[in-house]
Amino acid sequence: MVTNDEPFLVRTHGVIDRQPFHSTPGTKQDDVMLTVFLSGRGTYRNAAGETEIGAGMVGIVPADDPGVLMADPQDPYLHYYCRFTGAYAISVAHEIVETRGARFFTVPDAHEIAACIRRMGPPRSGGLARRVGMRDILLAEALIRLRTVEIEAASALTPDRIESYLADHLSHPTDLAEIATHFGVSVATLCRFARTRCGRTVQKLHEDAKIEWAERLLASTRLSIAEIAFRVGYTDPLYFSRVFTRRVGRSPRSRRNELSVASRR
Numbered sequence: 450m451v452t453n454d455e456p457f458l459v460r461t462h463g464v465i466d467r468q469p470f471h472s473t474p475g476t477k478q479d480d481v482m483l484t485v486f487l488s489g490r491g492t493y494r495n496a497a498g499e500t501e502i503g504a505g506m507v508g509i510v511p512a513d514d515p516g517v518l519m520a521d522p523q524d525p526y527l528h529y530y531c532r533f534t535g536a537y538a539i540s541v542a543h544e545i546v547e548t549r550g551a552r553f554f555t556v557p558d559a560h561e562i563a564a565c566i567r568r569m570g571p572p573r574s575g576g577l578a579r580r581v582g583m584r585d586i587l588l589a590e591a592l593i594r595l596r597t598v599e600i601e602a603a604s605a606l607t608p609d610r611i612e613s614y615l616a617d618h619l620s621h622p623t624d625l626a627e628i629a630t631h632f633g634v635s636v637a638t639l640c641r642f643a644r645t646r647c648g649r650t651v652q653k654l655h656e657d658a659k660i661e662w663a664e665r666l667l668a669s670t671r672l673s674i675a676e677i678a679f680r681v682g683y684t685d686p687l688y689f690s691r692v693f694t695r696r697v698g699r700s701p702r703s704r705r706n707e708l709s710v711a712s713r714r
Contacts, residue, residue: 456537457585457592462569464529469522475508475515475552480532481542483591484508484518485563489526493518493553500553502526507562507595508553509542529566533588541592548596550637556595557633565591606632606639608647615655619662620682623655660696663689667701668708674701 460480465471467489475495476482484507491502495516502508502518504526510516520526546552556562569584614631621627628651629639643651659681666677678689694700699707 455535455585457589458533458535458538459569459584459588460532460534462529462531462566462584464527464567465520466527467525468520469525471520471525473518475510475518476512476532477515478534479512480534481512481539482508482510482515483531483533483542483566483588484510484528485530485559485566486526486528487559487563489528490521490524491519491526492521500551502553505555505557505559506553507556507559509546509595510552511539511543511546529563531566531569531588531591533585535585535588538588538592541596545592545595548638549635550641551635554635555630555633558594562591562594565594606634606642606646611643611647611651612654612658615651615658616662618655618682619659620680622682623652625651656692656696659683660693663693663701664697664704664708667705677701 460478471491475493486502486504486506486508488504490504493500493502493508493510493516495514497514508518510518565587569587610632611628614628625636625639629636632639634642640651643649643654647654649657663677663681666672666680670677672680674690675686678684678686681689683689683692690701693704697704
């Protein structure tokens with residue numbers, strides 16, 4: 450009799466191809482579900498809330514609190530799925546979810562992960578195989594790829610690279626999802642890295658860079674306060690002035706006058 454002591458065991462796999470009213474449990478029994486979304490949209494809902502699903506995302510749903518996956522009727526997803534068990538497979542799946550800080554996340558090579566499932570052959574389901582076969586080997590490849598992608602993406606995160614990215618995007622609002630996607634990690638991973646390695650939140654890092662650049666613009670240009678606010682990513686000049694005053698201890702206008710006096714000495 451086959452047990453979950455086997456390393457990788459595929460229970461079922463297949464593809465959901467743009468079915469407008471598709472909905473399904475995140476997973477069943479004591480299995481883990483791997484889903485790879487190549488197009489379209491949907492939502493995943495569980496006790497923790499709702500997650501928007503889109504192309505390029507991967508989902509790994511453990512057996513606990515499996516939730517419900519639903520397609521967007523106006524733009525239904527195309528996704529490949531693989532429900533599996535196996536001692537090592539489950540361990541790797543939990544490691545990926547913990548590292549990512551989310552059950553659904555964007556990866557740069559979603560098509561490669563989907564290809565592993567597609568190569569498993571015609572969709573089918575049933576009892577566990579009596580030995581590790583090609584489907585199980587392909588599952589192992591998909592999970593190892595996902596784990597490696599996270600490790601490689603995390604290695605791209607350095608304090609210098611984050612600060613350089615933020616400096617290049619001073620005119621943008623602080624969009625955590627956009628920044629995380631740029632580095633190929635989850636928002637949770639990005640935020641955790643910033644706090645532990647940079648000593649500040651991403652928002653604080655970006656705000657510091659914006660205020661520093663605003664001071665340089667105040668000192669070296671005749672741009673209006675409103676124009677400077679726009680150039681450092683604030684659509685509301687009054688809000689910018691409040692942030693600037695809180696951070697610097699004086700208003701932008703007072704700071705400009707102070708810098709002007711200092712430059713003439």
